[in-house]
Amino acid sequence: MSHLKLIALDEQDLSVVSAHVQDAVMKVGDLDWRPVERRFIAAANRFVWENRQGFLRRNNERRRAALHFEAVRSVSSTGIARDRPDEVLSLLAIGFTPGVEAPAGTLELVFSGGGAIRLEVDYIEARLADLGAAWDTASRPQHKT
Template sequence: MDTLKLIALDEEDLQILSAHLQDSVLKIADIDYLPGESRLVLAVNRFVWELAADGKRHRSFERRRTALHFARVKSLKATGIDRRFKDDVLSLLVIRFIVGDAPSGVIELTFAANRALRLEVEAIEAQLTDLGPAWETDFKPEHEA
């Protein structure tokens, strides 16, 4: 399968990124906030939903190493995330945009176990880029309806 490259410039685009990134896992050490450059970069292991959602039963699924980049970040706040525990694993549930004084607002990354990142942004400008080959996983994330 080809690598995925997506850009989000509005709320609808961001929802598409969120769908592709649902159930991504990362370590706290994989979060890099660069305030001088107004950027936040995360390196995640993305579950490849576009293969799993084809309606066919699979023996195995895939994950890919993926970079998630946010530009125009004015500030970053964390809930339940302590940078001292770099090996703690986070599981991404959803990415949302909360409109402020448009086009600015807050991008919220919600993780399992009541953890979150809140990015105050000038505008939505995000990019998802798969970085390399996929690897197999037997586990498909399941959610209650």
């Protein structure tokens, strides 16, 4: 499978990126806010949800990926211990709430355990890119329905 590269420029695109990073794991120390560049970056190990089950297919894989957001005015978080860089976070979803003046609004990265990161943005511009080869993982993330 080739490396995934996605860009989100609206809410519909963002839902596609969100689906591909669901259950991505990352360390707190792999989150990087660059205020001068107005960019927020997260390095993550994403679960390869686009794999299909079948003959000679590895079904449970992860890939190292970079997720970054442009036009970020400010960043805030809750439920994340920034003084513990080795703490592992599991990303559940990325959402967007429009602001008073479109296309500005708030992007929210929601993590299991109640943690969240809020990005105040001028507009939606998110990019997801795989950085390397996949590796097998023993388990597939499970969610209660």
